[in-house]
Every structure is written in structure tokens, then in C-alpha cells.
Amino acid sequence: MIPNIEAVMKFPERFSHLPEYAFPRLRALLDVHEPGDTPIAMTIGEPQHPFPDWVGSILAENLDGFSKYPPNDGAYDLLQAIGDWIKRRYDVTVDAGTQILALNGTREGLYNAAMALCPETKASKTPIILTPNPFYQVYAVAALSVGAEPVYVPATFDTGYLPDYASLSKDVLDRTALAYVCSPANPQGAVADADYWRDLINLAEKHDFKVLADECYSEIYRDTPPIGALQVADQMGADPDRVVIFHSLSKRSNLPGLRSGFAASGAGNIQRMKQLRNYSGAPLPLPLQKVATQVWIDEDHVDNNRALYKAKYDVADQIFTNIDGYRAPQAGFFLWLPVQDGEATTLKLWRDTGVRVLPGAYLSRDVGGQNPGANYIRVAMVAPIDDMQRGLIRLRDCIYK
Secondary structure: OOOOHHHHHOOOOOOOOOOOOOOHHHHHHHOOOOOOOOOOOOOOOOOOOOOOOOHHHEEEEEEHHHHHOOOOOOOHHHHHHHHHHHHHHOOOOOOOOOOEEEEEEEHHHHEEEEEHHOOEEEEEEEEEEEEEEOOOOOOHHHHHHHHEEEEEOOOOOOOOOOOHHHOOHHHHHHHHEEEEEOOOOOOOOOOOOOHHHHHHHHEEEEEEEEEEEEEOOOOOOOOOOOHHHHHHHHHHOOOHHHHEEEEHHHOOOHHHHOOOOEEEOOOOOOOOHHHHHHOOOOOOOOHHHHHHHHHHHHHHHHHHHHHHHHHHHHHHHHHHHHHOOOOOOOOOOOOEEOOOHHHHHHHHHHHHOOOOOEEEEHHOOEEOOOOOOOOOOEOOOOOOHHHHHHHHHHHHHHHHH
């Protein structure tokens, strides 16, 4: 008789309360039903615009790099290119050797930052990690992995779709070790302005916690480049270790499969993250680092990519002009659309029109019996513009008419 493995082995309980990840959950909801029309995928934020045409030639020229172990922290040329980009973009000077860590995609960095930087206790109690709600799901898993208490703070219409951490009690803030913020926000497209960052950094100074700024959508915007957390911290003269920023080539350059991102902060934070990465990291192969170096240097393709998204913003604004509750995103490539019931609407859209979206509740947590995403759907504007337009028209006519 084969024993029940779960009866024999002990598994960690700290992950036992995680809901199923959003996309397997979505497949379970939709895939037992036939689509009502030719499917149009508007679920996952996987960029579909072309990446620079010279990527292949750079990769081919550096294939011999696959025969070598890549440097764990990132090759010097890559780190320097990233440092130069930070200077151009934010007018902040960082030391490439001590203040930047190359990442194998920013999800790795967002997770490992909590592992490296969260203390075992704060104010002699279990530390708290603050998370906007809704949010990128790695934030919650990072908190649970380090034995911290995740506190989910609503990011709703009333708060400008950004978390109001200053509204929390002194006891919560004194126990806070880390605070995640996504700007431009996924899924709502809201942008933190200079006042928001300044107030948050002052709050972090007062209660001694670090701000983890997920800025992966920073290069997709309508007209004004979003200000960055490190930029404001530098202007304030704040401790460089107070803020860690995270960026990626996935959205900026349409290269999600390249897995090139970075973290930048003060030398203290980066040293701790490097120390952990020596044991747990998976550095980017050298040929891919060569590609990433050139991609961080070049801005022409980024300008072209942004123009494509601006055209998509215009299409979405036109389609939803008279829809009550429609809020045009400031940046990023998601629409956060109000509906009566996100999950029921998602199923109806699929069965009636073939349009595939994501229920907002799958990106959020219930707190006090309320889920801030329950009455929303997230729509990714990554498909070719004609497909996107057809999908949005089907969606509008199915839900709002």
C-alpha cells in the first residue's frame, strides 16, 4: 500500500492560506466553456509590440558567453549602462559597482529584497510588510516567506488608487519593516507624484522602514514621465538605503523573455541583496547581459513603443467615452474597469464574446469582508491595436449597453 505522502511529510504552513495563483484560477473559470466568438486574449501583461531588431545580432555575436559562468551581480558594462540610464532618466547619480544589482527579472528582486532586508523582529514584535490592495502577488508571498505579517492597504478610487499608508495606526507603522508601492500602478494605472513619494519617505524615516518601489511600468505613459522614488529621495537628501527601486526591460522594451531587470538603492541594501544572491540567485547569462546592456543604452525603441501605447490610450478613451466610472489610466497598459461582479462579468464576456480578461478579485485580498477588486476587471492592452479595438468594442457592447 502506497502511503499518502501528505500524511508522511510535513509541508510549511506559512503558504497554506495563499489563494490559487490568478491565471490557473482564470483557466479553471473559463476553459470549461466555449468562447462566444474568436478569442481575444486581454488577460496577461505580456507585451506584444516588436523589440529592437538588432537584439538578434548582438546575441549571435556573443554566443561564446554561454560557455562561462556569468558574474552574479551583473557584468560591469551592464551595471554602468543601467547607472547611466538612471542618471538620464532621473538625474540621480548612483555608483554602478555598489548601488545597482542586475536581476533575472524584477520578480526575483521584489521577492529577495524582503528575504535580504526584513528583520526578524520590529519593535520587539513580528515585523509587518505593507502591501497595496490590489497588488502584484509576489509581495504577499515575500512577506510570508520571511515570517512577516502582510498588511493589505486598500488602493481604491478614494485613495487615488494608491495605498494611504499614513492612515495606518502608529502601532502598525512602528512594526513596519518594508512597504511595497507600485507606480505606475498595476492594475489601476495610477502614478505617484512627488508629494506622494515625499510624504511616504518622510513616513518611512519617522517609523524606520524601507520603501520598495516597483517601477516596472515607468516608461509607458501618456505625456509626462512618472517621477521616481529614488529621484525624490535624492532631492530630499534622504538616506539612500531608505528606498529600493526596481525596473525591467519587459515592458519598457518588449523583452519579457530576456529576464533583465535591476534593483538600485544605497550601498548597504545592495550589499545585503548581493550577499543573499551569492547563494540563491540565478544570474543572467552573459550573452543576455550583452543584449541588455545595449537595450538600456538605446532610447529610440522606447519612444516608438510609447507612441504605440499612446495610440491605444486614445482608442480606449474613445470607446469608453460615455461609460460611467471609466477612468483613463495615467500610465502602464491596463484598464481597470468597474463592473457589478468581476468574476461573473469575466465569465459572461468569454461565453458571449470570446474576450478574455481577469477578474479584479484575483489580484486582491479580502480584508474585513471587503475585496477592493471584486467589482472590477483588468484588461491588458497588449494585443495588436486592431485586435485590441475589436476586443474593447465587444467588451463595451456586452457589459455597458
